[in-house]
Structure formats: structure tokens, C-alpha cells
Amino acid sequence: MFLPAGSQDQIGQKLDNQAKVNQIFRKVVRNRNFKAIETPVIEYANTFTNEHVGMELRTMLKWFNREGEIEVLRPDWTTAIARALVKQHPAQLKWFYQGSVFRNDKDGTESRQAGIEIIRTDVFLGELESLFTAVTYLKALNSDDYLIELGHTGIFEALLETLELADSEEETLRQAMYDKRKDLVYQIASKTGQEKIAEQLTTLINAYGGKEILTEYRELWSNQPQLVEILDHLNKLIDAMEALGVENVIVDLGKVKELPYYSGTMFRGYLQQNGQTCFSGGCYDKLYEQFNENISAVGLAFDVDVLAESMNATEQKERICILATEETHVQAEQLREDFEDKIVDIQYQLPDNHHYDRIIPVEDATKEKAVDK
Numbered sequence: 484m485f486l487p488a489g490s491q492d493q494i495g496q497k498l499d500n501q502a503k504v505n506q507i508f509r510k511v512v513r514n515r516n517f518k519a520i521e522t523p524v525i526e527y528a529n530t531f532t533n534e535h536v537g538m539e540l541r542t543m544l545k546w547f548n549r550e551g552e553i554e555v556l557r558p559d560w561t562t563a564i565a566r567a568l569v570k571q572h573p574a575q576l577k578w579f580y581q582g583s584v585f586r587n588d589k590d591g592t593e594s595r596q597a598g599i600e601i602i603r604t605d606v607f608l609g610e611l612e613s614l615f616t617a618v619t620y621l622k623a624l625n626s627d628d629y630l631i632e633l634g635h636t637g638i639f640e641a642l643l644e645t646l647e648l649a650d651s652e653e654e655t656l657r658q659a660m661y662d663k664r665k666d667l668v669y670q671i672a673s674k675t676g677q678e679k680i681a682e683q684l685t686t687l688i689n690a691y692g693g694k695e696i697l698t699e700y701r702e703l704w705s706n707q708p709q710l711v712e713i714l715d716h717l718n719k720l721i722d723a724m725e726a727l728g729v730e731n732v733i734v735d736l737g738k739v740k741e742l743p744y745y746s747g748t749m750f751r752g753y754l755q756q757n758g759q760t761c762f763s764g765g766c767y768d769k770l771y772e773q774f775n776e777n778i779s780a781v782g783l784a785f786d787v788d789v790l791a792e793s794m795n796a797t798e799q800k801e802r803i804c805i806l807a808t809e810e811t812h813v814q815a816e817q818l819r820e821d822f823e824d825k826i827v828d829i830q831y832q833l834p835d836n837h838h839y840d841r842i843i844p845v846e847d848a849t850k851e852k853a854v855d856k
């Protein structure tokens with residue numbers, strides 16, 4: 484009531500968990516030499532909808548400003564940061580951010596992210612740094628039960644190109660592929676008369692699993708060096724992860740890009756407990772072409788809401804109530820320092836339905852103190 488659909492108040496434990504998730508993130512990324520950046524919540528729609536970025540205006544929270552231009556609430560950090568970084572000193576390569584994105588194609592219009600972006604860096608180095616940061620961060624959160632999935636835009640996009648579909652049909656096919664709808668994928672692709680590509684696309688839907696999938700497809704695509712190169716690249720990433728002790732990595736060769744700007748490796752982390760996505764990202768060099776910059780860019784963003792929700796309830800601290808009076812209130816306040824790291828309330832009268840673990844009248848607490856000394 485009294486709130487637009489998708490907007491929500493938040494209270495208590497949920498906020499404590501979010502704060503903790505954010506605090507640990509900041510510590511992890513600062514230690515890895517990422518620098519903080521924050522872009523404004525309000526931007527021009529065009530920053531996100533121009534042909535280089537290609538996000539859909541339909542999904543954005545928007546309005547006209549006085550000059551008649553469309554403004555939006557930040558629908559994506561990565562794009563906003565690319566706009567901002569063009570004006571920053573090129574020597575700083577690693578950046579991080581924490582804050583909300585707003586889109587009306589999800590349940591809630593606001594979702595909280597914490598992310599990293601790495602630019603002007605060797606592709607393999609940037610990808611591994613992104614993945615290793617994710618692994619380190621999840622470990623710091625005690626979230627060990629996750630799965631990392633790797634994909635590459637170059638596979639589906641290469642097959643798609645040969646079909647020569649209209650833009651809208653490309654999007655329908657991409658969505659069908661994302662939904663793993665074999666029937667629909669086959670139907671759309673075979674309409675072009677290219678039966679073989681249609682079949683390849685439908686089998687690609689099942690091409691996910693461990694490194695054995697890469698071996699299998701290396702044979703299958705042995706006469707397509709471009710695709711073999713992609714497989715080798717993914718293999719190299721998995722090898723490095725395994726060498727670090729990260730075993731829970733799979734590939735999905737039929738993975739399609741969920742954001743139009745991806746071009747290259749894509750990653751996604753899932754929590755095993757509920758299958759929810761806890762981070763996603765990938766390479767997006769193309770995004771910088773709009774600024775005539777030919778540089779590499781890679782990054783990923785964590786879903787703070789998902790991570791906060793998955794956190795174990797924080798350990799319960801003892802709750803103490805110091806019973807005071809107007810006369811002894813100051814004394815009660817001074818007593819707080821004896822109960823460091825406990826939750827301490829001061830009351831003049833004990834509430835009827837209280838949840839305190841211990842109730843200490845000021846006089847007793849003072850006596851306790853005297854005994855201690």
C-alpha cells in the first residue's frame with residue numbers, strides 16, 4: 484500500500500546482511516587494488532539505448548526532463564561506468580562500485596549490485612582477475628556452495644550470423660536459446676532453409692557440463708579454427724581455476740548473451756542451495772567503441788540481494804536491558820562501556836512483551852562493577 488508496484492521498504496536483519504555483504508566486498512576489492520567509482524542515479528536514456536549499447540528503453544524507469552530529453556534511473560552500472568571512465572586517467576585499470584540498478588522487467592524494480600570492471604588489460608589476465616575476485620569474495624562470505632558457469636558469445640553469434648535473420652527474429656531466437664526451448668530454436672532456424680545450422684543450434688542447447696564437453700566439441704569443430712580457439716580459451720580458464728582449487732566450474736557452449744554489449748567470455752555464478760544467480764559478467768570491449776576507444780573491458784556484478792538473503796543469520800548477541808530512572812539515566816549510559824559487543828537498551832520501565840536476555844537495574848550494574856574492581 485502507498486508504494487508503486489515493485490518498490491519495497493526494507494528492515495532489520497535484511498539490511499544488516501546487506502551491509503555486511505557490502506562491507507566484505509569493499510575490503511576484498513580494495514585489497515586487490517580496485518578503486519571506487521560512483522556514477523549518478525539519474526542519466527540520459529541515450530547512454531544506455533544508443534546503438535553501441537543496445538539496452539531496451541522499455542525496461543527502464545524514465546521521464547522527460549525540461550528540455551524534452553528522456554532521463555532514466557541507472558539501469559546498468561557497466562555502461563554508466565564506461566561513460567565515466569573515458570574521462571578518467573588511463574593508468575587506473577581496476578574499478579569497483581556498490582549501489583542499485585533500476586529495471587522494471589524484474590519482480591522488484593530496484594536491485595542492489597556490487598561489481599568490478601577491469602579495462603585496458605590483457606584479456607586472459609582480466610578474466611582471471613574477475614573470476615578469482617569472485618572466488619575470494621564468496622569465500623570471505625562463507626558461501627562455498629556455488630557453481631561457476633562459463634560461456635562465450637562467439638559460438639552462438641557465429642552460427643546466428645550464417646542464418647541472416649532480421650534483428651527482431653535474432654532476438655526471438657536468442658531468447659528461445661536462453662530458455663533452452665529446442666522446438667522453438669529449431670523452428671526459427673530451420674525456416675531459413677539451413678537445416679544443418681538449425682540442428683547444430685538445437686544440440687548446442689545440451690552442450691553444458693565439465694571439461695569433457697570441450698573435448699567433445701573440439702573434435703566436432705576440428706575444421707573451424709575460430710571455434711576451437713574459443714574452446715581452448717575456456718579450457719585455459721578452467722585449468723587456472725582448478726589449479727587454484729576451484730572445482731565447481733562448468734561450461735555452457737549454448738549460452739547466449741543476456742546483455743547486448745557482451746563480446747567474448749561470459750560468466751555466471753549460481754548458489755547451489757536455491758539456483759539463484761549470485762554474480763554475472765563478461766567481456767564487453769564493444770561498449771568502448773562508442774567513444775572511439777579500442778580497449779579491452781571485462782567485469783562482473785554480484786547480486787547483493789541474493790547474497791544477503793543467502794547469508795546465515797548473524798550470530799545472536801546477548802540483549803541487555805539496563806533499567807534506569809531519569810535520575811540514573813546518565814549513569815546507565817556510562818555503564819554501556821562494560822557491555823561492549825552486546826546489545827544494550829536503557830529503559831525506565833520494562834516493556835510488557837520484551838525480548839531481553841538479561842535485565843539489570845542500574846544499581847545492580849553499578850554494584851557488579853564495584854565487585855569486578
Ligand SMILES: N[C@@H](Cc1c[nH]c[nH+]1)C(=O)O
Binds near residue numbers: 560561600765767784
Ligand atoms: N552489468 C552487468 C554485469 C557486468 C559487470 N561487468 C560486466 N558485466 C549486469 O548487470 O549483469
